[in-house]
Amino acid sequence: MRQRSSSTHAFRAHAFVAVATVVLLLAAAVADARNVGTGRGWRSTRYGRTGAEITAEGRYLSASGGGHTGDRNVDPGPGFGFGLMWGISDNIALEGRLLQTDHTTADEEHGWDINLLHVGPRYTFFTENKFQPFVGAGWAKMTIERDTSYSEGGSFERYTGYAWYAAVGVDYIHSSAWSFFVRGDYTKGGYGYQTIGLEGDSIDPPLKGECIAVSLGLSYRIPAW
Numbered sequence: 001m002r003q004r005s006s007s008t009h010a011f012r013a014h015a016f017v018a019v020a021t022v023v024l025l026l027a028a029a030v031a032d033a034r035n036v037g038t039g040r041g042w043r044s045t046r047y048g049r050t051g052a053e054i055t056a057e058g059r060y061l062s063a064s065g066g067g068h069t070g071d072r073n074v075d076p077g078p079g080f081g082f083g084l085m086w087g088i089s090d091n092i093a094l095e096g097r098l099l100q101t102d103h104t105t106a107d108e109e110h111g112w113d114i115n116l117l118h119v120g121p122r123y124t125f126f127t128e129n130k131f132q133p134f135v136g137a138g139w140a141k142m143t144i145e146r147d148t149s150y151s152e153g154g155s156f157e158r159y160t161g162y163a164w165y166a167a168v169g170v171d172y173i174h175s176s177a178w179s180f181f182v183r184g185d186y187t188k189g190g191y192g193y194q195t196i197g198l199e200g201d202s203i204d205p206p207l208k209g210e211c212i213a214v215s216l217g218l219s220y221r222i223p224a225w
Contacts, residue, residue, distance in 0.1 A: 052084055052085060052086045052087070052221070052222045053084070053085040053086075053087070053093075053179075053219045053220065053221045053222070054082075054083075054084060054219065054220050054222065055081075055082060055083045055084070055085060055095075055097070055181075055217050055218070055219045056080075056081075056082050056217060056218055057080065057081045057082070057083075057181075057215040057216060057217030057218070058078070058079075058080055058081075058215065058216055058217070059078070059079050059080065059081055059099060059101060059213050059214065059215040059216075060076060060077070060078055060079075060101075060213065060214050060215075061076060061077060061078075061079060061099075061101040061103075061114060061211055061212070061213040062076040062211065062212050062213070074103035074104065074105055074112050074114070074144075075103055075104050075105070076103070077101045077102045077103035077104070077114075078101060078102065079099065079100045079101030079102060079114075080099075080100065081097055081098060081099035081100065081215065081217075082097070082098060083095055083096055083097035083098065083118075084096055085122070085219070090126070091123055091124050091125075091126065092121060092122075092123055092124075093121070093122050093124070094119075094120070094121055094122075095118070095119070095120065095121075095122055095136065095138075096117075096118065096119045097116075097117070097118040097119075098115075098116075098117055099115065099116040099117075099118070099213070100113060100114070100115050100116075101113070101114050101213070111146055112144055112145065112146045113143075113144070113145055113146065114142070114143070114144050114211065115142070115143040115144075115145075116140055116141070116142050116143075116165075116187060116211075117140060117141040117142075118138060118139075118140050118165050118167075118185070118187075119138050119139050119140075120136055120137055120138015120139060120165070121136060121137070121138060122134050122135065122136030122167065123135055123136070124171070130172055130173040130174070131170055131171070131172055131173075132170065132171045132172075132173060133168070133169070133170050133171075134167075134168070134169055134170070134171060134183075135166075135167065135168050136166070136167040136168075137164065137165065137166045137167065138164070138165060139162070139163075139164060139165075140162065140163040140164060140165045140187050140189060141160070141161075141162055141163070142160070142161055142162070142163050142187060142189060142191070142209065142211075143158060143159065143160045143161075144158070144159050144191070144209070145157060145158035145159070155196055155197040156195070156196070156197055157194075157195070157196055158194065158195040159191040159193070159194050159195075159203075159207065160191060160192070160193045160194075160195075161189050161190045161191035161192045161193065161206055161207070161209070162189050162190070162192070163187050163188055163189020163190070163209070163210075164187070164188060164189060165185055165186060165187040165188075166185070166186050167183055167184065167185045167186075168183065168184055169181055169182055169183025169184065169215075170182055170183075171219070176221070177220055177221045178218070178219070178220055178221075179218075179219045179221070180216075180217070180218055180219070181215075181216075181217050181218075181219060182214070182215070182216050182217075183214075183215050183217075184212070184213065184214050184215075185212070185213045185215070186210070186211075186212050187210060187211050187212075187213075188208075188209070188210040189206075189208075189209060189210075190205070190206030190207060190208055190209065191203060191206055191207040191208075191209055192204070192206040
Protein backbone atom coordinates (compact mmCIF):
# COMPACT_ATOMS: atom_id res chain seq x y z
CA MET A 1 0.00 0.00 0.00
CA ARG A 2 1.43 3.36 -0.97
CA GLN A 3 1.64 6.24 1.47
CA ARG A 4 1.34 9.86 0.42
CA SER A 5 1.99 12.43 3.14
CA SER A 6 1.39 15.75 1.37
CA SER A 7 -1.31 14.38 -0.91
CA THR A 8 -3.03 12.71 2.02
CA HIS A 9 -3.06 15.95 4.02
CA ALA A 10 -4.45 17.84 1.02
CA PHE A 11 -7.14 15.20 0.52
CA ARG A 12 -8.15 15.36 4.16
CA ALA A 13 -8.37 19.16 4.00
CA HIS A 14 -10.55 19.04 0.89
CA ALA A 15 -12.66 16.25 2.38
CA PHE A 16 -13.23 18.33 5.52
CA VAL A 17 -14.47 21.28 3.48
CA ALA A 18 -16.64 18.98 1.38
CA VAL A 19 -18.22 17.49 4.54
CA ALA A 20 -18.75 20.99 5.92
CA THR A 21 -20.47 21.93 2.66
CA VAL A 22 -22.81 18.93 2.92
CA VAL A 23 -23.64 19.84 6.53
CA LEU A 24 -24.42 23.40 5.43
CA LEU A 25 -26.64 22.08 2.65
CA LEU A 26 -28.56 19.91 5.11
CA ALA A 27 -28.95 22.81 7.53
CA ALA A 28 -30.16 24.97 4.69
CA ALA A 29 -32.75 22.33 3.80
CA VAL A 30 -34.31 22.73 7.23
CA ALA A 31 -34.50 26.51 6.78
CA ASP A 32 -35.86 26.06 3.26
CA ALA A 33 -38.65 23.82 4.53
CA ARG A 34 -40.05 26.79 6.42
CA ASN A 35 -40.62 28.57 3.12
CA VAL A 36 -42.84 25.85 1.67
CA GLY A 37 -46.17 27.24 0.56
CA THR A 38 -45.03 30.86 0.39
CA GLY A 39 -45.71 30.94 -3.33
CA ARG A 40 -42.21 31.95 -4.40
CA GLY A 41 -41.56 30.75 -7.94
CA TRP A 42 -38.45 28.80 -8.83
CA ARG A 43 -37.67 30.90 -11.88
CA SER A 44 -38.06 34.43 -10.59
CA THR A 45 -35.82 33.88 -7.57
CA ARG A 46 -32.94 31.95 -9.18
CA TYR A 47 -30.67 34.91 -9.92
CA GLY A 48 -33.07 37.80 -9.73
CA ARG A 49 -31.94 38.97 -6.29
CA THR A 50 -28.54 39.29 -4.70
CA GLY A 51 -27.50 35.92 -3.40
CA ALA A 52 -25.20 32.96 -3.82
CA GLU A 53 -25.30 29.25 -4.57
CA ILE A 54 -23.24 26.57 -2.85
CA THR A 55 -22.40 23.55 -4.99
CA ALA A 56 -21.11 20.06 -4.23
CA GLU A 57 -20.28 17.56 -6.96
CA GLY A 58 -18.82 14.23 -7.86
CA ARG A 59 -16.68 14.14 -11.01
CA TYR A 60 -14.79 11.83 -13.37
CA LEU A 61 -11.73 13.21 -15.12
CA SER A 62 -9.60 12.07 -18.05
CA ALA A 63 -6.26 13.85 -18.55
CA SER A 64 -4.26 13.98 -21.77
CA GLY A 65 -0.50 14.20 -21.50
CA GLY A 66 -0.72 12.82 -17.99
CA GLY A 67 -2.11 16.10 -16.90
CA HIS A 68 1.32 17.43 -17.77
CA THR A 69 3.77 15.32 -19.75
CA GLY A 70 3.88 12.32 -22.04
CA ASP A 71 5.68 9.97 -19.65
CA ARG A 72 3.09 10.64 -16.97
CA ASN A 73 -0.07 9.62 -18.78
CA VAL A 74 -2.70 8.92 -16.16
CA ASP A 75 -5.78 6.75 -16.26
CA PRO A 76 -9.18 8.44 -15.82
CA GLY A 77 -10.10 8.84 -12.18
CA PRO A 78 -12.92 9.87 -9.83
CA GLY A 79 -13.01 12.81 -7.48
CA PHE A 80 -15.13 15.51 -5.94
CA GLY A 81 -15.50 19.25 -5.92
CA PHE A 82 -17.28 22.12 -4.27
CA GLY A 83 -17.83 25.73 -5.18
CA LEU A 84 -19.60 29.02 -4.77
CA MET A 85 -21.60 30.88 -7.42
CA TRP A 86 -22.80 34.48 -7.19
CA GLY A 87 -25.65 35.65 -9.39
CA ILE A 88 -25.25 39.18 -10.73
CA SER A 89 -28.27 39.18 -13.06
CA ASP A 90 -31.09 36.89 -14.18
CA ASN A 91 -28.74 35.11 -16.60
CA ILE A 92 -25.15 35.86 -15.57
CA ALA A 93 -23.27 34.52 -12.58
CA LEU A 94 -19.66 34.28 -11.39
CA GLU A 95 -18.43 30.93 -10.10
CA GLY A 96 -15.42 29.55 -8.28
CA ARG A 97 -14.80 25.80 -7.96
CA LEU A 98 -12.12 23.70 -6.24
CA LEU A 99 -11.82 20.20 -7.73
CA GLN A 100 -9.71 17.13 -6.98
CA THR A 101 -9.39 13.75 -8.70
CA ASP A 102 -7.22 10.70 -7.99
CA HIS A 103 -5.37 8.82 -10.74
CA THR A 104 -2.84 6.09 -11.45
CA THR A 105 -0.45 6.04 -14.39
CA ALA A 106 -1.15 3.78 -17.33
CA ASP A 107 1.89 1.57 -16.77
CA GLU A 108 2.50 1.66 -13.01
CA GLU A 109 0.81 1.86 -9.61
CA HIS A 110 1.98 5.34 -8.65
CA GLY A 111 -0.87 7.58 -7.60
CA TRP A 112 -1.29 11.15 -8.82
CA ASP A 113 -3.67 13.81 -7.57
CA ILE A 114 -4.93 16.42 -10.03
CA ASN A 115 -6.24 19.61 -8.44
CA LEU A 116 -8.05 22.33 -10.38
CA LEU A 117 -9.25 25.78 -9.40
CA HIS A 118 -11.80 27.32 -11.80
CA VAL A 119 -12.89 30.97 -11.64
CA GLY A 120 -15.07 32.60 -14.29
CA PRO A 121 -18.49 33.71 -15.51
CA ARG A 122 -21.35 31.51 -16.70
CA TYR A 123 -24.48 32.26 -18.67
CA THR A 124 -27.80 30.46 -18.11
CA PHE A 125 -30.41 30.13 -20.85
CA PHE A 126 -33.84 30.37 -19.23
CA THR A 127 -36.45 28.01 -20.65
CA GLU A 128 -40.13 27.39 -20.04
CA ASN A 129 -39.38 24.26 -18.05
CA LYS A 130 -37.06 23.28 -15.22
CA PHE A 131 -34.18 22.20 -17.47
CA GLN A 132 -31.88 25.20 -17.97
CA PRO A 133 -28.72 24.84 -20.10
CA PHE A 134 -25.67 26.97 -19.35
CA VAL A 135 -22.20 27.72 -20.69
CA GLY A 136 -19.13 29.11 -18.96
CA ALA A 137 -15.45 29.90 -19.39
CA GLY A 138 -12.63 31.37 -17.37
CA TRP A 139 -9.24 31.10 -15.68
CA ALA A 140 -7.84 27.96 -14.07
CA LYS A 141 -4.96 26.91 -11.87
CA MET A 142 -3.93 23.28 -12.22
CA THR A 143 -1.68 21.08 -10.11
CA ILE A 144 -0.62 17.46 -10.41
CA GLU A 145 1.31 15.85 -7.56
CA ARG A 146 2.36 12.61 -5.89
CA ASP A 147 4.53 11.52 -2.96
CA THR A 148 6.49 8.26 -3.16
CA SER A 149 9.14 9.22 -0.59
CA TYR A 150 7.72 6.95 2.11
CA SER A 151 6.55 3.87 0.24
CA GLU A 152 9.18 3.56 -2.51
CA GLY A 153 12.12 5.69 -1.50
CA GLY A 154 11.22 8.22 -4.17
CA SER A 155 10.41 11.89 -3.72
CA PHE A 156 7.58 14.36 -3.60
CA GLU A 157 6.67 15.74 -7.04
CA ARG A 158 4.39 18.65 -7.85
CA TYR A 159 3.79 20.50 -11.13
CA THR A 160 1.80 23.73 -11.12
CA GLY A 161 0.56 25.98 -13.90
CA TYR A 162 -2.21 28.14 -15.27
CA ALA A 163 -4.85 27.45 -17.87
CA TRP A 164 -8.24 28.36 -19.29
CA TYR A 165 -11.40 26.31 -19.15
CA ALA A 166 -14.73 26.04 -20.97
CA ALA A 167 -17.87 24.41 -19.62
CA VAL A 168 -21.32 23.38 -20.78
CA GLY A 169 -24.08 21.85 -18.71
CA VAL A 170 -27.72 21.65 -17.69
CA ASP A 171 -29.40 22.60 -14.42
CA TYR A 172 -32.56 20.89 -13.23
CA ILE A 173 -34.38 23.40 -11.02
CA HIS A 174 -36.11 21.46 -8.28
CA SER A 175 -37.27 24.51 -6.33
CA SER A 176 -36.38 28.16 -5.74
CA ALA A 177 -33.47 26.99 -3.59
CA TRP A 178 -32.46 23.51 -4.76
CA SER A 179 -31.18 22.37 -8.14
CA PHE A 180 -29.24 19.47 -9.65
CA PHE A 181 -26.76 19.75 -12.48
CA VAL A 182 -24.66 17.82 -14.94
CA ARG A 183 -21.74 19.57 -16.64
CA GLY A 184 -18.68 18.91 -18.74
CA ASP A 185 -15.43 20.88 -18.44
CA TYR A 186 -12.42 21.18 -20.72
CA THR A 187 -9.22 22.64 -19.24
CA LYS A 188 -6.03 23.39 -21.18
CA GLY A 189 -2.81 25.14 -20.20
CA GLY A 190 0.82 24.72 -19.23
CA TYR A 191 2.74 23.71 -16.10
CA GLY A 192 5.41 26.35 -15.53
CA TYR A 193 6.71 25.42 -12.07
CA GLN A 194 7.89 22.15 -10.53
CA THR A 195 8.78 21.01 -7.03
CA ILE A 196 10.92 17.88 -6.63
CA GLY A 197 11.54 17.03 -3.00
CA LEU A 198 12.30 20.35 -1.35
CA GLU A 199 13.62 22.04 -4.48
CA GLY A 200 11.49 24.19 -6.74
CA ASP A 201 12.24 25.60 -10.16
CA SER A 202 10.49 27.12 -13.16
CA ILE A 203 9.88 25.15 -16.35
CA ASP A 204 10.60 26.91 -19.64
CA PRO A 205 8.83 26.27 -21.90
CA PRO A 206 5.89 25.13 -19.73
CA LEU A 207 4.78 21.51 -20.01
CA LYS A 208 1.47 21.26 -21.83
CA GLY A 209 -1.53 19.63 -20.19
CA GLU A 210 -5.25 19.29 -20.80
CA CYS A 211 -8.14 17.38 -19.26
CA ILE A 212 -11.83 16.67 -19.74
CA ALA A 213 -14.23 16.04 -16.86
CA VAL A 214 -17.90 15.22 -16.32
CA SER A 215 -19.62 16.16 -13.07
CA LEU A 216 -22.93 15.47 -11.33
CA GLY A 217 -23.83 17.82 -8.54
CA LEU A 218 -26.24 19.51 -6.16
CA SER A 219 -26.71 23.24 -5.63
CA TYR A 220 -28.41 25.24 -2.89
CA ARG A 221 -29.27 28.90 -3.38
CA ILE A 222 -28.75 31.01 -0.26
CA PRO A 223 -31.61 33.49 0.15
CA ALA A 224 -30.80 37.16 -0.41
CA TRP A 225 -29.22 39.12 2.42
